[in-house]
Amino acid sequence: VITLTTDFGLSNWFVGTMKGVIAGIAPEAQVIDVCHEVPPGDIRAAAFVLAASLPFFPEGSIHVAVVDPGVGSARRPIAIRTNRAIYVGPDNGIFAAALKTESVAEIRELTNARYFLPTLSATFHGRDLFAPVAAHLSRGVPMSKLGPKKDDLVCLDWPETSLSEGRVEGQVIYIDRFGNAITNIPAATLSNLGKPAQELHVWKGKKRLCGIAPFYAAVPRGQTLAVCGSTGCLEVSVNGGDARKVLGLRIGSRITVVALNPEA
């Protein structure tokens, strides 16, 4: 399995062309689109998409990700092998979130042009470099042939959550098609607040939004709720509605979960 994640969109021929290149080198590879609508150039959004989806792919998959505003410049193309999979893309932090739960075995800078297309364009390394390298890897070309070893990766500025007594603070990191606002607060963190979920309260800045519900339809239509979403993170939603519009949530909006002190 080779997966593809890009910011190319589907209104052009870019993704299809990458698949044509792969089909020419590795006809037997199964290519799966993860997402091609990452906001253009948004490495952090891409990192989030990869972390949310890749754990559900089979072991041994090869994951190509191309959100690459530095294409053609000195940013280095890399391949990363972990205990679970191989990652192919630019060294710009795009894999940072996905790698958090895996152990990195080997990093290679992609310098061996033998595994690229014969002509390398200045603007489309997804087609000319990353797709052919992934296709060759799927056919059994060893990492060691791709280029020199590297010891480190470019870091990604990733928003952290903070946990203090009785509260967890985080922010919105993704808003999906339905208007659900996904935060960076892992649902598992909430157990540290020392209260059952139904006694927790979710705030946006200084405004209380809602409590935590087990699923969308657990509250009446049009009502705000927070759920432990499918990414494992807390998600602020409006049942049958659009939390972005109704609550004015945006990427970066501060969200706090508070365990109300019954003595207070």
Add this chain to the structure above:
Amino acid sequence: VITLTTDFGLSNWFVGTMKGVIAGIAPEAQVIDVCHEVPPGDIRAAAFVLAASLPFFPEGSIHVAVVDPGVGSARRPIAIRTNRAIYVGPDNGIFAAALKTESVAEIRELTNARYFLPTLSATFHGRDLFAPVAAHLSRGVPMSKLGPKKDDLVCLDWPETSLSEGRVEGQVIYIDRFGNAITNIPAATLSNLGKPAQELHVWKGKKRLCGIAPFYAAVPRGQTLAVCGSTGCLEVSVNGGDARKVLGLRIGSRITVVALNPEA
């Protein structure tokens, strides 16, 4: 063949993740996207899409459809086996239109967690339940292992056409990307009007729109026409234009086909 129809859109990782789950369980399955841009939560639109497309898939296909506003609530996940195919999705009427021309052999409620992902989220049963069940079915797991038999299905409120002397009344049920307004009036019904197609007239409410043409380009550019479209239903179009914009057609707009009485 496993087909996927959802309202997830393509701007996120949801559909790709379902494919990752299927690839892990049934690597040899061929997965085909039918449509992922069903309007969010619109079960009737999904039912129409399924009825228009699934007859063109090979016998024995497994059709997964997830437009599921009740995810996580008491709505039941089901699998339906007919003489032609297997359907997997929520029991909310989504398959009603597709099943009209098939005979149902067996309905199972999906309760056996052995065929789900190990952890079932509250919000993404497409990934955690429907995709893995479909993958297991494609590998030969029998329906009987999935859960208890069911005898009935949730009904869908579906607009019917009415045929009275000299007229058929229906409504617009889908507007495609080109602005063609597809009605629920089966082209076959028109022969009941007792006139050849070229003598029939199409009205929107009290306004005559056009006659019936054999294909789009049979009328001059910019002119309104109705054709027997590829779904088998009557379709109101503007050749080279957008019937939605030009004629103000909407989902639910009333369309009448009348055989003008020559004596009148």
Add this chain to the structure above:
Amino acid sequence: VITLTTDFGLSNWFVGTMKGVIAGIAPEAQVIDVCHEVPPGDIRAAAFVLAASLPFFPEGSIHVAVVDPGVGSARRPIAIRTNRAIYVGPDNGIFAAALKTESVAEIRELTNARYFLPTLSATFHGRDLFAPVAAHLSRGVPMSKLGPKKDDLVCLDWPETSLSEGRVEGQVIYIDRFGNAITNIPAATLSNLGKPAQELHVWKGKKRLCGIAPFYAAVPRGQTLAVCGSTGCLEVSVNGGDARKVLGLRIGSRITVVALNPEA
């Protein structure tokens, strides 16, 4: 490999249904989407997409393209065999640009209904005619069975570039998702100007836009540049920005590349 390029968009079931038809006839075929968001009815845009992408597909591929405003009328459905591939679609010029670099071996008009679906709709030949013909071709049906030989193809009105002393004139023919404006000026032409690329200047009408840079990130963020893009043609861009918005570029905008005369 069978590729699909259409103006159907992805918000409906049209493309999925074509794949269902192919899966029923040629289950072993690998179907790859090139692009389905060609602007509705824009044959020239489709021709450009095909020319930019198809050379990257393996030899022997079957390329189906359906941008077909004349569907159902007298326009002829055809298959074209070249030294590299087979092309299937309407005879409306859609393959003109892709065929420029190939030699045509055989053209057939598709008239043999034995290779169509049993019922041919008036509006969806992608599903009823082109998809099944491509699927049969992939299974080894010879071109000669599809219909009578044809000697000519409908031409396409394609904008040419003009090269005069010290200047190349062309126009914008595609604007991608990032707002990069792709022109019809082949990068190779620029060497005829007798100056190194870094001494060339790019004008929009009477306004100088920028010089030529080796890649996007070679200029500061927000600055205009021109690059030899991945299609082999000159592309006007804003690093990290949207050239369409910033520079007011449109399809058809006149672009000139000038070698400034140092004596002037």
